[in-house]
Amino acid sequence: MSDHTLQGKNVLVAGGGKNLGGLISRQAAAAGANVAIHYHSEGSRAEAERTREEVEAAGAHAVLLSGDLTVPAAVEQLFTDATAAIGQIDVAVNTAGQVLRKPMVDTTEDEYDSMFDINSKAAYFFIKEAGRHVADGGKVITLVTALLAAFTDGYSTYAGGKSPVEHFTRAAAKEFVEREISVNAIAPGPMDTPFFYGQETPERVEFHKSQAMGNQLTKIEDIAPIVIFLATDGWWITGQTIFANGGYTTR
Numbered sequence: 001m002s003d004h005t006l007q008g009k010n011v012l013v014a015g016g017g018k019n020l021g022g023l024i025s026r027q028a029a030a031a032g033a034n035v036a037i038h039y040h041s042e043g044s045r046a047e048a049e050r051t052r053e054e055v056e057a058a059g060a061h062a063v064l065l066s067g068d069l070t071v072p073a074a075v076e077q078l079f080t081d082a083t084a085a086i087g088q089i090d091v092a093v094n095t096a097g098q099v100l101r102k103p104m105v106d107t108t109e110d111e112y113d114s115m116f117d118i119n120s121k122a123a124y125f126f127i128k129e130a131g132r133h134v135a136d137g138g139k140v141i142t143l144v145t146a147l148l149a150a151f152t153d154g155y156s157t158y159a160g161g162k163s164p165v166e167h168f169t170r171a172a173a174k175e176f177v178e179r180e181i182s183v184n185a186i187a188p189g190p191m192d193t194p195f196f197y198g199q200e201t202p203e204r205v206e207f208h209k210s211q212a213m214g215n216q217l218t219k220i221e222d223i224a225p226i227v228i229f230l231a232t233d234g235w236w237i238t239g240q241t242i243f244a245n246g247g248y249t250t251r
Contacts, residue, residue: 004232007032010086011231012079014038014069014126015095017048019193020143020220024093025051027224029060031232036082036089038065040096061086069096069122076125079133091139091231092130096122097162101154101199112157119161127172127183139231140176140183142169143223144241148187149249166241173239182238184230189218189245212246222246 011028015021017039025035035055039048048064055062063085067074082089098118100111123142130140147159148166165185173183190196190208196217197205209215226244230237243250 005032006091006228006232009033009090009231010036010082010088011091011093012036012038012082012089013093013095014078015040015097016093017044017051017064019095020188020191020223021093021095022047022051023220023224024095024227025062026054026058027228028091028231029055029058029062031228032060033091034061034086036063036065036086038067038069038078038082040068041066069094069126070117072125072128075122075129079129083133088135089130089133089138090135091141092126092134093141093143093227093231094123094126095143096126097143097145099155099158099196099199101158103154104156107157115157115161119158120164123162123165124168127168130183131172131176131181134181136179136181137235138179138181139235140172140181141227141230142185144185144187146187146189146218146243146245146249148241149243149251169241170239177238182230182235184237184239185241186223186226186230187241187243187245187249188223189248191223192217192219208248212248214246216246218245218248 011033013021013025016025016037025037052062065081067078144162144165147155169183169185
């Protein structure tokens, strides 16, 4: 059934301390939810602490949790700890990912393994544990990339690592349907965050901008409301990948 609000709901955001994840955490709190904010490691703890303060300032209960999501046991622990801290999770959002732009002929086995661990394996076990822990009628949302619909060079391990998530999403949507849990993926265009700029030259940044409406990159403010929509009125959408990228790519 439709949930028109997040009032009193419990939301877990993986990678929820900064950038897009931080904004999702803040918007979920503003909509009335309690938020479990996951961050990867000590290097991102300070930003996660600031996000927690902002969530609490909005009147919501917040908890900080850390862990390496490429380790399945750590994903299971994340859901267990989040549930213990704020109650059964209603909405589980995974924003975690890593970008690498590199020609295939120069890509090492370690880089391949790392990219698929972060972008694919972690996503799989996050969805798995969401299926075990999220409340009936809950929502599971994963961030992927608009490159899934692109024909381009350089991103073999990034787009390749994210592409299985579409299949995980569809399978989970069917498997969780009896509990009325919706499962979706969102595919933003290149986002105006530090996550993006380290991989690109200024010329390529301008090219990416030129491919979308308004000659601009995707902003986190363009994506977070879609997450909130899927978590509330968008409940009837399930098993889908939503390309929210200003026309950057399409299928």
